[in-house]
Every structure is written in C-alpha cells, then in structure tokens.
Amino acid sequence: MSENDQLQQHLDSAIHGAPQTNPDERRRYLGSLRERVLLSITNAELSQPAIQATFESHLPDFKAYHILLNGKNDAATNYLAAITKHQVEFTLVNNETAQTAPEAIGLLVVAKDAINCETVAISAKYPSAAPTPEKPKKEGLFGRLFD
Secondary structure (H helix, E strand, O other): OOHHHHHHHHHHHHHHOOOOOOHHHHHHOOOOOHHHEEEEEEHHHHOOHHHHHHHHHOHHHHOOOEEEEEOOOHHHHHHHHHHHHOOOEEEEEOOOOOOOOOOOEEEEEEOOOOOOOOOOEHHHHOHHHOOOOOOOOOOHHHHHHOO
16 A cells, blocks of 8 residues: 555545444444344334333343443333343443434344344244234224124
C-alpha cells in the first residue's frame, strides 16, 4: 500500500469513523450480527406473559451465551431478575441501535462467534410460546345462525 493510500485511509477513518461491517444488520440486531443470534424476541413479544415464561424456562440453556436487552423497552425490566438469577451475562442496549417499534428487536441471545441458526424467533423456535389467535366473531344474521 502506498503512502498516499494510507494517508487517505487515515483521513477517511478520522472523518467517517472506523469502517464497520454490515451497519444495517448491526442496527437491526442491537449491535450484533444475524449470524451470531440464537434467539430473538421482538418488543411486542416482551410484554406477553407466555413468551416471558417460555424464555425463563429455557434460561439455563443460555449460560454459554450473552443476552442483549433493549433498554428503551419498559417490559425489559421484567426479564432482568430472571437473567441475573440464572447468572447469564447480559448487556442493556440504550444507543441508536435500540428501537422502540413493536416489530423491532427487544431481546437477543447471541454467541461470541457465528452459529448460523436458521430459526431464531422465539415463537417459531418454541411454538408453545406463540399466543393462539382468537377467531373473529361473526356478525349479522348468518353469524348468529352458524356460531
């Protein structure tokens, strides 16, 4: 590498910051990468008691992993007691990667290296945790006749 290339690289990193791999993916996964994720829970799912019970029942399985918790979600505090009780390492993420949208990530169980799990959503990984959708109530004459 020539001296001019090194100088340009130094100037670029001073102006724009250190180059980062997959910045969009890191914003989505609370600063981590998708390839490291073992389990994910969305912000909307964090407040569901069935999801929380399923997560707590599987917490001993996560001792070798690290938990990233969205600090901008008020429901995240419900998980802190169980995580500390089982002595699993965790980090509260309060920076720009922590989003408050319902479909954004609220909790991640991540590994230090790539593990490439195909299914990471808690409702898909543990189907018993998924809430059963209620049937819409039929209305009108036919609704009353065939209900």
